[in-house]
Amino acid sequence: MQTPEVRDIARLERTGAHSHIHGLGLDEKLQPVGNFQGMVGQAKARRAAGLLVKLVQDGKIAGRAILMAGGPGTGKTAIAMGMTQELGKDVPFTMMAASELFSLEMSKTEALTQAFRRSIGVRIKEETELIQGEVVEIQIDRSVTGVAAKSGKLTMKTTDMETIYDLGQKMIDALSKEKVVAGDVITIDKASGRITKLGRSFTRARDYDATGPEVKFVQCPEGELQVRKEVVHTVSLHEIDVINSRTQGFLALFSGDTGEIKPEVREQINTKVGEWREEGKAEMVPGVLFIDEVHMLDMECFSFLNRALEDQLAPIVIMASNRGMTRIRGTKYKSAHGIPADFLDRLHIISTSSYSEPEIKEILKIRCTEEDVDMAPDALEVLTKIGTETSLRYAIHLITTGSLVAQKRQATAVDVSDIKRAYSLFLDEKRSVQYLREYQDQYLYNEAEQAPPAASASSPVPMDM
Amino acid sequence: MDFVKDQSEREEVGETILFDRQLVIDYDRRRNSNREALRALQKSSAPKAWVNLGDMFIRLPTDTASSMVQEEQGRISDAVDETRERIKENAKKLEEMDGLKSATQKNGAHLKAFDLKPLSAQELYHIAQSAKDDN
Numbered sequence: 001m002q003t004p005e006v007r008d009i010a011r012l013e014r015t016g017a018h019s020h021i022h023g024l025g026l027d028e029k030l031q032p033v034g035n036f037q038g039m040v041g042q043a044k045a046r047r048a049a050g051l052l053v054k055l056v057q058d059g060k061i062a063g064r065a066i067l068m069a070g071g072p073g074t075g076k077t078a079i080a081m082g083m084t085q086e087l088g089k090d091v092p093f094t095m096m097a098a099s100e101l102f103s104l105e106m107s108k109t110e111a112l113t114q115a116f117r118r119s120i121g122v123r124i125k126e127e128t129e130l131i132q133g134e135v136v137e138i139q140i141d142r143s144v145t146g147v148a149a150k151s152g153k154l155t156m157k158t159t160d161m162e163t164i165y166d167l168g169q170k171m172i173d174a175l176s177k178e179k180v181v182a183g184d185v186i187t188i189d190k191a192s193g194r195i196t197k198l199g200r201s202f203t204r205a206r207d208y209d210a211t212g213p214e215v216k217f218v219q220c221p222e223g224e225l226q227v228r229k230e231v232v233h234t235v236s237l238h239e240i241d242v243i244n245s246r247t248q249g250f251l252a253l254f255s256g257d258t259g260e261i262k263p264e265v266r267e268q269i270n271t272k273v274g275e276w277r278e279e280g281k282a283e284m285v286p287g288v289l290f291i292d293e294v295h296m297l298d299m300e301c302f303s304f305l306n307r308a309l310e311d312q313l314a315p316i317v318i319m320a321s322n323r324g325m326t327r328i329r330g331t332k333y334k335s336a337h338g339i340p341a342d343f344l345d346r347l348h349i350i351s352t353s354s355y356s357e358p359e360i361k362e363i364l365k366i367r368c369t370e371e372d373v374d375m376a377p378d379a380l381e382v383l384t385k386i387g388t389e390t391s392l393r394y395a396i397h398l399i400t401t402g403s404l405v406a407q408k409r410q411a412t413a414v415d416v417s418d419i420k421r422a423y424s425l426f427l428d429e430k431r432s433v434q435y436l437r438e439y440q441d442q443y444l445y446n447e448a449e450q451a452p453p454a455a456s457a458s459s460p461v462p463m464d465m
Numbered sequence: 466m467d468f469v470k471d472q473s474e475r476e477e478v479g480e481t482i483l484f485d486r487q488l489v490i491d492y493d494r495r496r497n498s499n500r501e502a503l504r505a506l507q508k509s510s511a512p513k514a515w516v517n518l519g520d521m522f523i524r525l526p527t528d529t530a531s532s533m534v535q536e537e538q539g540r541i542s543d544a545v546d547e548t549r550e551r552i553k554e555n556a557k558k559l560e561e562m563d564g565l566k567s568a569t570q571k572n573g574a575h576l577k578a579f580d581l582k583p584l585s586a587q588e589l590y591h592i593a594q595s596a597k598d599d600n
Binding site for chain 1: 486489490492493494496497498500501504549578579581582583584585589590592
């Protein structure tokens with residue numbers, strides 16, 4: 001038996017639970033180093049993960065799927081987090097729990113497609129020619145009648161040069177609209193003529209006695225006046241989808257409320273991106289999609305995944321499951337990890353094993369540092385014992401509660417008595433079950449007398465392993 | 466000894482970058498004064514204009530002077546592009562030299578994207594619509 005995890009807050013809890021992970025802890029030859037970057041033990045799994053990271057970086061595998069199998073609390077998510085860190089910020093990494101797919105607003109396949117497309121990046125370069133400098137003087141000549149077009153002169157400078165531009169009606173309007181005055185540092189986009197105010201020059205800081213808080217002072221720019229800015233972005237295919245789905249436009253990116261995107265739109269975007277790639281305007285960055293608790297997917301999703309992985313633009317899909325032989329969701333069939341056999345055949349399987357006692361001790365030590373808790377050596381011994389007998393998660397939770405108990409008696413370090421107190425206050429899973437067995441008749445709707453409950457596939461009660 | 470060689474190579478590349486940067490500034494200064502000159506020539510109604518060539522003033526027909534300046538503008542603009550390209554290359558080279566030492570920056574791979582052809586932000590939008598217009 002096993003307590004089901006609370007999935008609603010899974011993401012929140014997990015970022016905290018794995019904040020100590022900084023990588024996979026491998027050396028240059030992809031050999032795992034004992035205790036490095038927050039990783040302890042699971043040497044085989046880490047090496048396998050490191051190999052995959054290397055392949056992703058070399059662009060060798062795309063459209064492959066990996067399954068991480070192992071009992072609860074054996075570091076599946078930790079390894080996934082480590083892989084994210086190794087891949088770096090530039091590679092799109094989407095993390096989701098399988099149950100997120102079951103939303104009323106969107107069909108499962110749409111949600112999966114979006115997750116897929118979120119994990120594929122397109123690297124593009126933007127290039128703009130700008131005139132960038134400090135305004136020395138603006139001179140506008142108005143005709144007496146006020147009918148004829150205005151003309152004027154704009155003097156701009158950098159620390160290296162100074163020049164005069166003749167202004168036409170349009171630029172004069174733009175300048176007065178932006179309220180540009182002498183002493184402002186501005187950029188003018190050469191292609192569109194758009195003016196952006198960067199701030200006021202430091203040398204003009206004393207021009208006025210009173211300035212509003214919104215006035216920003218900047219240095220006078222260096223170098224040439226006419227500069228070229230090159231910016232490289234990595235956008236995901238999903239983002240391109242959203243800004244091109246006509247109904248909401250790019251604002252949907254911020255609200256997150258994208259709704260369903262028409263397949264035709266996606267089709268067109270794929271074609272366009274393909275064109276860009278051929279013209280040397282864009283570069284594909286296949287990323288990683290991590291699906292946690294993959295046994296929560298049903299037949300429909302698996303068959304969709306089967307097909308979607310064959311697509312040319314498919315990311316690497318990493319799945320994690322803590323189930324053994326169990327029913328495939330929504331069916332009566334039992335299969336390993338709750339994944340249909342044909343799909344299982346496609347996967348590279350990495351398994352994680354339980355931690356040994358010294359490893360648990362190391363992990364607890366790392367967590368203590370991460371949570372800024374001072375732990376006495378004998379308390380750590382006790383906690384390790386608890387960790388081996390109950391679960392690693394429970395032991396990690398006792399660090400925080402134990403430190404709170406210690407704080408209450410105004411001690412700086414957590415000692416054995418604090419751990420004991422926390423241990424007696426909070427039940428672990430086994431003791432909680434024990435407690436229920438003893439006092440079940442006092443609870444409502446008690447069913448324990450009956451034979452094991454007929455587990456329907458969607459019920460949240462513990463499934464048999 | 467390897468270190469010294471390494472360092473001197475790096476220094477050389479770095480020095481070239483700084484030199485080229487200054488070169489772009491000089492080109493731009495020239496470009497801007499040429500632009501001012503073109504304006505002035507355009508506005509003047511005189512048939513001939515005084516042109517300063519090196520350390521000599523020569524009186525030339527306005528048209529000739531203006532086409533000469535224009536020609537130079539084209540040359541400068543090409544030279545600026547060329548210099549910028551060289552700066553980029555050298556910056557990449559320098560990054561590669563440093564990158565070999567840190568595993569996180571895979572040999573300047575993150576700079577590779579700068580070799581892409583530029584794409585305007587506008588092109589990212591309206592893909593769906595523009596495709597429809599084509600049909």
